[in-house]
Amino acid sequence: MRVSPKDLYRAMVRIRVCEESFVEPILAREILCPVHLYTGQEAVAAGVCAALSKEDYIFGNHRSHGHYLAKGGGMRELVAEVYCRETGCSRGWGGSMHLVDPSVGMMGSAPIVAGTVSLALGAALASKIRGDGRVAVSFFGDGASGEGVLCESLNFAALERLPLLFVCENNLYSTHLPIDEIRVSRKIFELGIPFGVTSRRVDGNDALAVHEAARKAVSMCRKGKGPVFLECLTYRMRGHVGPDDNIQGTHTDIRPPAEVEKWRRKDPIRRIERHILRNRVASREELAEIRAEAEAEVREAHDFARRSPFPGEGITEPT
Amino acid sequence: MTAKGRKLTYSLAINEALHQSMERDDSVLLLGQGVKSPWYVGNTAQGLLKRFGKLRVIDTPVSENAMTGAAVGASIVGMRAVVVHPRVDFMLYAFDPIVNEAANWSYMNGSRTPVPVVFWGVVNRGGEQAAQHSQSLHATFSHVPGLKVVMPATPFDAKGLMTAAIRDDGPVVFIDDRWLYDVEGVVPAEPYVVPIGRGIVRREGKDVSLVASSYMVAESMKAAAILEREGVDAEVVDLRTVKPLDVALILASVGKTGRAVIVDGGWKTCGLAAEVAALIAENGLCGGKNLIRRVTLPDTPAPASRSLEKGYYLDARKIVEAVMR
Secondary structure, eight states: OOOOHHHHHHHHHHHHHHOOOOOOOOTSSSSSSSOOOTTTTTHHHHHHHTTTTSSSSSEEOOOOOHHHHHOOHHHHHHHHHTOOOOOOOOSSOOTTTTOOOOOEEEEEEEESSSTHHHHHHHHHHHHHHHHOOOOOOEEEEGGGGHHHHHHHHHHHHHTTOOEEEEEEEEOOOOOOEEEEGGGSSSSSGGGGGGOOOOOOEEETOHHHHHHHHHHHHHHHTTTTTTEEEEEEEEOSSSSSSSSOTTTTTSSSOOOOOOHHHHHTOHHHHHHHHHHHHHHHOOOOHHHHHHHHHHHOOOOOHHHHHHSOOOOOTOSSSSS | OOOOEEEEEHHHHHHHHHHHHHHOEEEEEEEEETTTTTHHHHTTTHHHHHOTTTTTTTEEOOOOHHHHHHHHOOOOOTTTEEEEEEGGGGGGGGIIIIIIIIHHHHHTTTSSSOOOOEEEEEEETTTTOOSSSSSOHHOOOOOOOEEEEEOOOOOHHHHHHHHHHHOOOSSSSEEEGGGGGOEEEEEEEEOOOOOOOOOOOEEESEEEEEEEEEEHHHHHHHHHHHHHHHTTEEEEEEOSEEEEHHHHHHHHHHHHHSEEEEEEOOOSSTTHHHHHHHHHHHHTTSSSSTTTEEEESSSSSOOOHHHHHHHHSSOHHHHHHHHOO
């Protein structure tokens, strides 16, 4: 199934508007839990999730607002969770790093680097055992390329021909460390090759390219020709955690301003916008309308979250 | 089939629990190192591969972290996975999926996804295997909120606790002991569960409570027989589940005898015996001097040489000494 560029645009704008809406409440310390904003990487979540059906499984990481929204998780429940309210998707027990909505196949996210790769492996194994045709996706970053469990999982997925899509969002920084300081080769996708996993790299800021690659990968997985490793080259426009590491992380964002600027010009949303307008897929007015809808939805979600109570005190487990 | 008094060994009781659980529920699967080979898991997995096929009985590469994580992931999406580690020592590679993911998963996701997974670790020590082929680590797992830990001492409990662990909707650590594999006992042929969190009094007595689990229950029973000849009437409490503890049972026994000797096949510091002792003391029992004693492994790694092993591991004699001291 190939989705229209307009739908990809809508998915990306919803994520972007949502992410940027957190900046003020974070700086005002209204939101306290650590928030890893997805701004700049929207094309990956939108492109991949558009290739999936509702029944397919995804597992995220610490930076997973985008994955949750792109897979169909509710905006209100996401925002309320970031505010750690009872009405959040994890009822205020998880916060920004633990987003879940099993009803749409968003099975969970966790901030142990590569910690959910093997969980997605198990979901793919379950799919193979049951023969239900579901595909599992594991989203992780370039930092996870240093974890042994990734190699273990690539090997087992290949051995069992599991319907598993490994999506590495290479944003070139493992928290504060540039990629050249964590590995010799920049080509993370090559990790899959010795294990016999179909592996390739795609421009992670080109939603159409990500979507096309994901569509092919998902189709291979469904035909029993998985797993597939997809490295999406992208960049985060905000801090590792919070809006700006130079404010919150006390000058820990050492990225050269020229590099940040270069990537700002490659903004994935402006890129698909240009494509849409050039090919007359939609008019400027229609795109403005999509953005306005997203803004209204996000505003309403903040109101909902702020009105919502905190979880009750003194309970030993969420009920 | 239901003939009363049918006997089975401890290992075949586990095997029967797996057969019956997999037959009853298509979502149950077994994975781990050596499920094809008695070299690893004795006869606990015999016949499973042939009967249920390689989709549900998977002999895996040596990748404890990913394989354990896969068991957790499969269970998050509706399977009931049992992942076996032929030695508990190997499970240390899998601490992330066990502790960070499985134990926390349901809590941190607002109870939206149960994780019905069994982490089966085999204590396989002695025989000059030294420090990395001998550890039990049940206290370490018990420390973690979100995990249940069971340690069967008899064939009946081995089957009933494995069945209960598989049917439980949360993560359960099942720790068995190779030294018990050949022990025979009465095991009903039909499926049944031994409830998690409930201990049992194996021998009634009035002078002292020997509180033990797993292999240490058998040694405590031997110790009680020796003590009887010395005129000491010992009660033996089998914990069966070490997390959560059967607090009422422990307190009732110690309340009656007024004295507790806690026997544990793990290390002393921050161990299971320490937890049981604290529980007894907190409840105002055994307040006097020398009324609570711990019989545990010393705080050292396990040695290899048979002469050293003899001093290291516990037996009935050491339990008797602790009672008589």
